[in-house]
Structures are given as C-alpha cells and as structure tokens.
Amino acid sequence: MPRIAVLPGDGIGHEVLEQGLRVLGAVAPDLSFEHFDLGAERYLRDGTTMPADVMGRWREEFDAVYLGALGDPRVPSNVHARDILLGARFQLDLYINFRPVRLLDPRYCPLKDKRPEDVDFVVFRENTEGLYTGIGGQFKRDTEDEVAIEQEMNTRKGVERIVRAAFAWARQHGKTKVCMSDKANAMRHGHDLWQRVFKSVAAEYPEIKASHLYVDVLTMQMVLAPEQFEVIVTNNLFGDIVTDLGAAIQGGIGLAASGNLNPGKAALFEPVHGSAPDIAGKGIANPLAAVLTAGMMLGYLGRPADEKRIQDAVAACLREGNVTRELGGTRMTAEVGSAVLDALR
Numbered sequence: 001m002p003r004i005a006v007l008p009g010d011g012i013g014h015e016v017l018e019q020g021l022r023v024l025g026a027v028a029p030d031l032s033f034e035h036f037d038l039g040a041e042r043y044l045r046d047g048t049t050m051p052a053d054v055m056g057r058w059r060e061e062f063d064a065v066y067l068g069a070l071g072d073p074r075v076p077s078n079v080h081a082r083d084i085l086l087g088a089r090f091q092l093d094l095y096i097n098f099r100p101v102r103l104l105d106p107r108y109c110p111l112k113d114k115r116p117e118d119v120d121f122v123v124f125r126e127n128t129e130g131l132y133t134g135i136g137g138q139f140k141r142d143t144e145d146e147v148a149i150e151q152e153m154n155t156r157k158g159v160e161r162i163v164r165a166a167f168a169w170a171r172q173h174g175k176t177k178v179c180m181s182d183k184a185n186a187m188r189h190g191h192d193l194w195q196r197v198f199k200s201v202a203a204e205y206p207e208i209k210a211s212h213l214y215v216d217v218l219t220m221q222m223v224l225a226p227e228q229f230e231v232i233v234t235n236n237l238f239g240d241i242v243t244d245l246g247a248a249i250q251g252g253i254g255l256a257a258s259g260n261l262n263p264g265k266a267a268l269f270e271p272v273h274g275s276a277p278d279i280a281g282k283g284i285a286n287p288l289a290a291v292l293t294a295g296m297m298l299g300y301l302g303r304p305a306d307e308k309r310i311q312d313a314v315a316a317c318l319r320e321g322n323v324t325r326e327l328g329g330t331r332m333t334a335e336v337g338s339a340v341l342d343a344l345r
C-alpha cells in the first residue's frame with residue numbers, strides 16, 4: 001500500500017489539496033495518507049520550520065510527498081518555505097523538477113490559433129544546484145556600501161544527471177527532440193559546462209535531435225512557436241521562470257503540475273503555483289493543478305492508467321466550463337473538485 005505524506009502548507013495550498021485528496025480517494029482508495037502540520041501557521045505558533053526527523057521519515061517511510069504551496073506574507077523571510085521545500089529538494093536529492101506543459105483545451109490558451117498538439121512539451125528543470133543553493137553572502141548590510149553576492153553552482157555530476165534524465169525520458173516516450181537552454185554567451189563558466197556536458201550526453205542519443213537556445217530566445221520561441229518543442233532541459237532559475245511562462249500558455253498557473261523526482265526514491269509532487277495570498281480563504285482557487293499533480297503522482301507510483309483517467313476528467317471539466325473565475329468560470333474550488341469526481345464516474 002503506497003504511503004503518501006500530505007503537506008497542505010499555506011494559503012490556497014489547503015484548499016486545492018483538499019480537492020486533490022478527494023480525487024485520489026476516488027481513483028486510488030488503497031493509498032494511505034499521513035498529514036504533516038508544517039507551514040507558516042506552525043512556524044508562527046512554535047517557531048518550527050522543519051522538525052529534525054521529518055525529512056528522514058519522508059525518505060524512509062513514504063513513497064511520495066503531496067504538497068500544496070508554501071509562502072505567507074506574515075513570514076516575510078519565507079524561512080519556513082525555504083527549510084521545507086528547498087530543504088526537501090536538497091536533502092532528498094530531488095534533482096529533477098519535471099514540469100509538463102500541455103494544453104488540454106484550446107479555449108484557455110492565450111496564444112492565437114494554437115491547438116492542444118501545438119502546446120505539448122515537458123521541461124526538465126535542474127532542482128538541486130544553480131542559483132538556489134544560498135551560497136553567497138552580504139557585506140556591510142544596510143549601509144551605502146552594501147555588497148550582496150549570490151553564487152551559481154553547477155557541478156558536472158549535477159548537470160550530467162539532469163541532461164541524461166531529459167534524454168532518457170525523450171527516448172522512453174518516443175520523442176525526437178531535446179532543447180537545452182542556458183545563457184552561455186554571458187555566463188561563461190557554469191554555462192560553458194552545460195554546453196560541453198549537453199554535447200557529450202547528446203552523442204549517446206543519436207536518434208534524438210539535440211538543439212540549443214539561449215534562454216532569452218527560448219522565452220520568445222515558447223510564445224511564437226511552442227509546437228517546435230518536445231523536451232526542454234535547463235538550470236534551476238531558468239526552469240523556474242520558463243515553466244511559469246509554460247503554465248500561462250497551457251491555460252494558466254492553475255493548471256500546471258510538477259514533480260520533484262529522483263527515480264527510485266521518494267518524490268515530492270506539487271502544483272507549480274504558490275500560496276496565492278491574494279485569493280486564499282475565498283474558496284475560488286483553481287484546484288485543477290493540484291488534481292493533475294495527484295495524477296502525476298499516481299503515474300510515478302506505476303499507475304499510468306489512473307493518471308490518464310484524471311487527465312481526461314480534468315479535460316472534461318475544462319470542456320464543459322466547470323472552471324474557476326480566473327479561467328472565466330463561476331465555479332468555486334470545491335465545485336470544480338466535484339465536477340472532476342463526476343467526470344471520473
């Protein structure tokens with residue numbers, strides 16, 4: 001019986017995960033869940049961000065973590081979010097941030113005349129290195145002479161394993177193209193390493209066309225001609241940014257799912273969106289990203305048919321206009337959850 005650690009977190013994380021759990025209950029009733037009371041509320045109550053034993057428990061006792069979102073304006077430092085989310089990515093060594101960009105219904109695409117087959121690619125974002133390691137420092141803080149340094153870390157091992165993961169996924173799924181994106185023209189050390197590693201791994205996959213775009217051109221091309229992409233691999237920061245753009249072209253941040261993976265190990269699944277403090281508590285958040293994320297989790301647990309059932313049910317909701325207001329609908333969060341359950345039946 002797969003064991004899932006559930007972490008609603010902050011803001012709309014609670015609202016969207018509730019619907020995701022209803023869907024999981026219907027599709028995979030054999031899963032067992034343990035809820036973790038972590039997030040801003042807990043931090044403000046007793047100062048706990050991440051208890052010492054939890055990461056080890058996630059690693060040893062659970063197959064996956066299902067997370068809502070972390071971030072709360074009452075904790076401006078976001079220390080709890082960093083400890084929990086970045087902590088999990090680093091300590092569980094979840095080096096793949098897997099983010100599909102798939103248009104389920106053309107009505108919700110902001111791009112002109114795009115069909116579902118035109119917006120259908122995946123992004124492999126490096127998830128444990130780059131600019132998110134916190135390496136750096138501040139000097140003469142809060143003075144006129146202040147210096148702040150943020151260092152980007154790229155290791156050969158780290159770059160190679162994410163690039164290899166992208167090619168391996170492409171081969172396994174019958175894809176023919178992998179595009180690597182960096183900024184090697186301006187960032188000559190770390191991104192030169194990406195260039196060399198990409199070329200050497202690509203040589204092992206002669207049937208796959210390996211291409212390269214600087215990240216500024218990538219963002220432009222994602223809008224102008226998203227149909228050219230099948231698999232994109234990039235670093236932590238660029239992946240973070242381009243997948244929000246990806247979310248927008250697939251119909252909005254409320255539809256974007258993601259998995260933090262290290263194949264064979266406990267993984268962490270979360271919608272791409274954050275805790276959306278501006279709409280939290282109003283019951284209007286779109287739960288479909290969390291629902292699709294639940295589907296992705298089932299796929300990872302070896303149940304691709306269940307993942308497909310959930311995707312089809314979400315597509316039916318979109319088709320029938322059972323959507324929240326940011327997509328032009330009138331449904332509340334829980335009503336969208338019920339519509340997914342109806343579509344599953």
Ligand SMILES: NC(=O)c1ccc[n+]([C@@H]2O[C@H](COP(=O)([O-])OP(=O)(O)OC[C@H]3O[C@@H](n4cnc5c(N)ncnc54)[C@H](O)[C@@H]3O)[C@@H](O)[C@H]2O)c1
Nearest residue numbers: 069070071072253254273274275276277278279285286326
């Ligand atoms: N993985 C995560 O947990 C994660 C990711 C991004 C941001 N954050 C955190 O979330 C907080 C808010 O960040 P932000 O405002 O930059 O990003 P956000 O994704 O929370 O919100 C951006 C905009 O999208 C809207 N939105 C987001 N999700 C939605 C949904 N499901 N349905 C309808 N509308 C939705 C919000 O209302 C807001 O207008 C910050 O503390 C940030 O650090 C957390």
